[in-house]
Amino acid sequence: MTLVQFSPAVTEAKANGTPIVALESTIITHGMPYPQNLETARLVEQTVREAGAVPATMAVLDGQLCAGLTDEQLENLAQAKNVAKLSRADMAACIAQGKTGATTVAATMIAARLAGIEVFATGGIGGVHKGAEDSFDISADLSELAQTAVTVVAAGAKAILDLPKTLEVLETNGVPVIAYGQDALPAFWSRDAGLRAPLRMDSAAQIAAAHQMRAAMGIPGGQLVANPIPPEHEIPADTLAPIIAQATADAAKHGITGKGVTPYLLQRIFELTEGRSLEANIALVLNNARLAAAIARELRATSG
Numbered sequence: 123m124t125l126v127q128f129s130p131a132v133t134e135a136k137a138n139g140t141p142i143v144a145l146e147s148t149i150i151t152h153g154m155p156y157p158q159n160l161e162t163a164r165l166v167e168q169t170v171r172e173a174g175a176v177p178a179t180m181a182v183l184d185g186q187l188c189a190g191l192t193d194e195q196l197e198n199l200a201q202a203k204n205v206a207k208l209s210r211a212d213m214a215a216c217i218a219q220g221k222t223g224a225t226t227v228a229a230t231m232i233a234a235r236l237a238g239i240e241v242f243a244t245g246g247i248g249g250v251h252k253g254a255e256d257s258f259d260i261s262a263d264l265s266e267l268a269q270t271a272v273t274v275v276a277a278g279a280k281a282i283l284d285l286p287k288t289l290e291v292l293e294t295n296g297v298p299v300i301a302y303g304q305d306a307l308p309a310f311w312s313r314d315a316g317l318r319a320p321l322r323m324d325s326a327a328q329i330a331a332a333h334q335m336r337a338a339m340g341i342p343g344g345q346l347v348a349n350p351i352p353p354e355h356e357i358p359a360d361t362l363a364p365i366i367a368q369a370t371a372d373a374a375k376h377g378i379t380g381k382g383v384t385p386y387l388l389q390r391i392f393e394l395t396e397g398r399s400l401e402a403n404i405a406l407v408l409n410n411a412r413l414a415a416a417i418a419r420e421l422r423a424t425s426g
């Protein structure tokens with residue numbers, strides 16, 4: 123039995139040495155409503171291709187860890203109900219039991235490592251939730267970044283989170299947080315979290331070189347690239363602040379906890395912004411896919 127099932131397109135890319143970008147699937151099943159989730163998944167894949175790399179969307183389908191999905195598999199996943207949201211804790215159990223699940227950032231990093239893929243694009247990583255001092259809700263995405271050597275391109279951590287605490291946990295765990303092309307840490311739907319990012323880089327080549335230097339030094343763990351949403355699509359942080367506060371209060375009122383928190387907040391913010399948050403989310407994912415493909419190309423060009 124082979125652990126990773128490569129799609130025909132990814133198999134070919136591996137044989138030819140074409141750069142590959144990993145993509146996650148929880149954003150499809152839990153992050154966006156149908157049919158925008160499917161449209162976005164297809165657009166993200168297309169964007170990676172146009173940028174000279176091959177997309178490998180990760181998911182567990184009937185117990186098979188897939189690196190790269192066919193369009194039919196993508197379509198089925200986007201419409202499936204009750205798909206598990208997989209992270210480090212439950213991915214192996216899902217595979218062992220022959221079930222189906224979508225991969226979060228943490229699980230996609232694990233899948234990418236197993237598939238030999240070094241770069242991964244998503245929307246925003248999970249992090250330390252507001253009120254974590256009581257709930258202890260800290261995404262497993264952070265500890266995965268600390269131990270799995272994949273460069274993750276996101277638009278920062280989601281603005282629903284406590285961003286200063288998220289930065290602290292990343293620093294404690296030795297994860298480089300690299301703002302792309304600016305000094306400020308981006309905050310998912312907005313370009314500026316009001317915090318300075320620990321590192322700044324202005325080219326895909328610099329990011330690839332830092333990735334390779336970590337490998338050469340034997341430092342485990344990945345890098346978080348925080349790529350600001352394009353200005354024409356951003357929602358200013360002060361417009362969003364009361365909406366995030368409202369959504370967070372609603373989550374508490376309805377007793378939402380654990381894995382349900384992030385999907386609930388994204389859906390609630392979608393309602394409260396009348397769809398504007400989803401438009402921004404789609405724009406930032408596409409922007410991240412482009413940068414991730416450029417990094418994958420640089421890694422390919424400079425590895426012997």
Ligand code: PSU
Pocket residue numbers: 146148149152153154225226227228244245246247248249260261262263380381382383384388403407
């Ligand atoms: N990026 C998006 N939308 C999403 C996610 C990322 O634009 O829904 C998903 C990722 O799979 C990430 C997850 O790992 O949200 C975070 O969930 P949690 O906070 O429960 O760890």
Ligand code: MN
Pocket residue numbers: 259260261262380381383
């Ligand atoms: Mn959580």
